[in-house]
Amino acid sequence: MSLKVMLVYPNLRGMNMLPPAIGLLSSVLKEAGFTVKLFDTTYYEKLDDDHAEADSDQMKVDKLMARPFKMPQEISLKTTNVFNDFVKECRSYNPDLIAVSATEDMFLLGVKLIRSLGKDRPLTILGGVFATFAPKLALSYPEIDIVCKGEGEVALRTLCERLSKGERYDDIGNLWIARKDGSIKVNPTGMVDMNANPRIDMSIFEEARFYRPMGGRVWRMFPVETHRGCPYKCAFCNSPSQMKMYKEEEGKSYLRRKTFENMRRELLFYKDEMKAEYLYFWADTFFSWKKDEFEEFADMYEDIKLPFWCQTRIETVTLERFKRLKDIGCARISFGLEHGNEKFRKEALDRPVSNDLMVKNFKIVNEVGIPFSVNNIMGFPHETYELAFDTIRINRQIDSSDRNAYAFTPFAGTPLRNECNRLGYTKETDIVHSIFVNGSLLKMPQFPQKKINGLLKTFNLYVKFPESRWPDIRKAEEDTPEANKIFQELKEEYVQKFWNSSAHDFENAANENTTGATISS
Numbered sequence: 001m002s003l004k005v006m007l008v009y010p011n012l013r014g015m016n017m018l019p020p021a022i023g024l025l026s027s028v029l030k031e032a033g034f035t036v037k038l039f040d041t042t043y044y045e046k047l048d049d050d051h052a053e054a055d056s057d058q059m060k061v062d063k064l065m066a067r068p069f070k071m072p073q074e075i076s077l078k079t080t081n082v083f084n085d086f087v088k089e090c091r092s093y094n095p096d097l098i099a100v101s102a103t104e105d106m107f108l109l110g111v112k113l114i115r116s117l118g119k120d121r122p123l124t125i126l127g128g129v130f131a132t133f134a135p136k137l138a139l140s141y142p143e144i145d146i147v148c149k150g151e152g153e154v155a156l157r158t159l160c161e162r163l164s165k166g167e168r169y170d171d172i173g174n175l176w177i178a179r180k181d182g183s184i185k186v187n188p189t190g191m192v193d194m195n196a197n198p199r200i201d202m203s204i205f206e207e208a209r210f211y212r213p214m215g216g217r218v219w220r221m222f223p224v225e226t227h228r229g230c231p232y233k234c235a236f237c238n239s240p241s242q243m244k245m246y247k248e249e250e251g252k253s254y255l256r257r258k259t260f261e262n263m264r265r266e267l268l269f270y271k272d273e274m275k276a277e278y279l280y281f282w283a284d285t286f287f288s289w290k291k292d293e294f295e296e297f298a299d300m301y302e303d304i305k306l307p308f309w310c311q312t313r314i315e316t317v318t319l320e321r322f323k324r325l326k327d328i329g330c331a332r333i334s335f336g337l338e339h340g341n342e343k344f345r346k347e348a349l350d351r352p353v354s355n356d357l358m359v360k361n362f363k364i365v366n367e368v369g370i371p372f373s374v375n376n377i378m379g380f381p382h383e384t385y386e387l388a389f390d391t392i393r394i395n396r397q398i399d400s401s402d403r404n405a406y407a408f409t410p411f412a413g414t415p416l417r418n419e420c421n422r423l424g425y426t427k428e429t430d431i432v433h434s435i436f437v438n439g440s441l442l443k444m445p446q447f448p449q450k451k452i453n454g455l456l457k458t459f460n461l462y463v464k465f466p467e468s469r470w471p472d473i474r475k476a477e478e479d480t481p482e483a484n485k486i487f488q489e490l491k492e493e494y495v496q497k498f499w500n501s502s503a504h505d506f507e508n509a510a511n512e513n514t515t516g517a518t519i520s521s
């Protein structure tokens with residue numbers, strides 16, 4: 001009997017893009033001859049009391065951050081208890097190893113799932129961004145036996161090989177192992193060869209996981225890997241810390257890309273075998289290509305002819321590049337703006353770019369005609385209510401098709417998390433969770449949570465309505481029945497004016513040229 005692994009993906013409902021790590025690790029394990037199954041919590045109607053009936057995509061629509069959409073009727077939610085189901089699945093499958101992939105927000109749900117198995121449970125391993133940046137904290141939970149710091153392809157396969165042969169596994173690179181005496185065996189961190197990886201295993205996911213809303217429609221959509229790493233240094237993001245970690249521990253740059261041959265093989269698989277309607281290039285900064293690489297990518301992609309989404313920094317925009325990007329199928333793009341005050345953005349967030357350049361480059365994207373959304377963050381340490389209005393003001397100068405504002409979240413391993421610890425807003429041992437439900441997590445005297453959450457709620461109204469309406473919008477910031485009534489009225493007016501009008505006709509036209517998603521099984 002081959003070794004059996006239960007991959008676990010604790011996830012929130014409505015967080016629909018499928019996790020590349022799960023698909024990749026499944027392929028790696030199957031290629032080595034192991035048996036793999038997935039337990040994925042995405043389509044549970046209710047997870048636990050922390051998440052209630054939270055649906056992240058629907059929340060975006062409610063806050064005017066994304067267009068309303070209808071998931072195909074065939075996608076039905078599971079109304080059973082997620083913990084009972086997990087116990088049942090584990091009892092019948094009887095795995096030798098439980099392997100959880102989690103972001104920080106989802107870690108505690110993963111812990112609860114393992115806890116539901118009781119004391120007599122299989123060996124467990126945790127990987128992903130939280131495991132990478134808080135390995136000690138993760139191992140302080142008795143539910144976690146092993147943590148994978150950094151990339152897991154080689155580490156997980158080696159662990160399974162050793163387990164299947166009954167050999168010791170406490171010397172495997174990237175793994176941190178909890179010992180019975182409470183100490184931790186730490187092994188050095190190493191990088192994998194991206195080009196030696198197999199293609200992502202799609203057969204492990206249920207069919208419903210292939211559908212995701214984008215621009216008000218639901219598409220059959222798949223994630224594509226081009227690069228790993230990001231050349232920028234944003235203080236709220238984990239990616240710069242990942243670059244730093246590998247530089248310090250391995251002396252190498254984490255910023256790498258797949259060969260174009262490998263990318264093409266993956267693209268053709270999605271197009272021909274998975275019948276993709278849309279692709280999702282998840283690289284942090286799509287334009288972190290070296291000189292002439294984008295042109296090479298564009299030539300390779302040209303005949304794939306599938307619409308795609310990507311994200312990049314506004315500094316990387318040029319008219320010539322973006323015309324080519326549109327020509328080859330870019331149907332939507334996201335940019336992080338994050339904060340509208342130039343000085344604050346540079347000093348507190350380590351994003352040195354001028355407002356003038358941003359506004360100028362956003363105009364280029366409009367000129368080319370690629371619909372785009374702009375990501376903003378509110379509630380940074382040291383930020384104030386007044387400073388947050390600079391973010392609203394700059395968004396008013398940008399003709400984006402959509403925009404969003406999220407609460408700053410102090411993720412472990414980021415420079416701003418260290419600042420939050422220093423200021424006493426967070427402790428080393430805090431784990432961020434329920435961010436979609438709770439909004440801002442920081443209790444800051446100069447910018448109280450209520451004020452941050454009020455601005456997040458009304459952000460799109462402030463950006464799109466004339467300033468003469470701001471006194472009404474201010475009333476809607478509160479969380480009282482009267483304020484919520486005003487908010488609902490303003491929201492209806494917003495939908496009428498800005499979503500039901502002919503604004504961004506090019507986007508509607510682009511959508512009409514494609515077939516909408518349907519589910520066949």
Ligand code: B12
Pocket residue numbers: 010011012015016017018019020021022024025099100101102103104105106125126127128129130132148150151152153155156229236237238239282283284406411412
């Ligand atoms: C694609 C992506 C998504 C996808 C898929 C998410 C997922 N869980 O995989 C979607 C769109 C759903 C998404 C959503 C969100 N994301 Co996101 N996302 C990314 C992105 C751009 C790439 C991740 C990725 O797929 N990489 C490719 C795979 C192959 O690598 P990997 O996931 O790192 O996995 C490797 C290792 O970590 C390890 N590993 C992973 N799992 C396991 C498990 C085991 C057992 C082992 C041994 C190893 C292992 O091996 C893998 C292969 O080397 C990263 C940024 C980045 N560059 O990492 C942000 C990132 C992960 N996202 C982030 C955030 C904040 C979010 C959201 C909260 C955003 C939001 N406000 O909506 C949600 C949370 C979703 C959730 N439920 O987990 C943060 C996480 C911060 C944190 N510390 O938790 C990141 C790091 C970006 C950032 N700004 O810093 N995201």
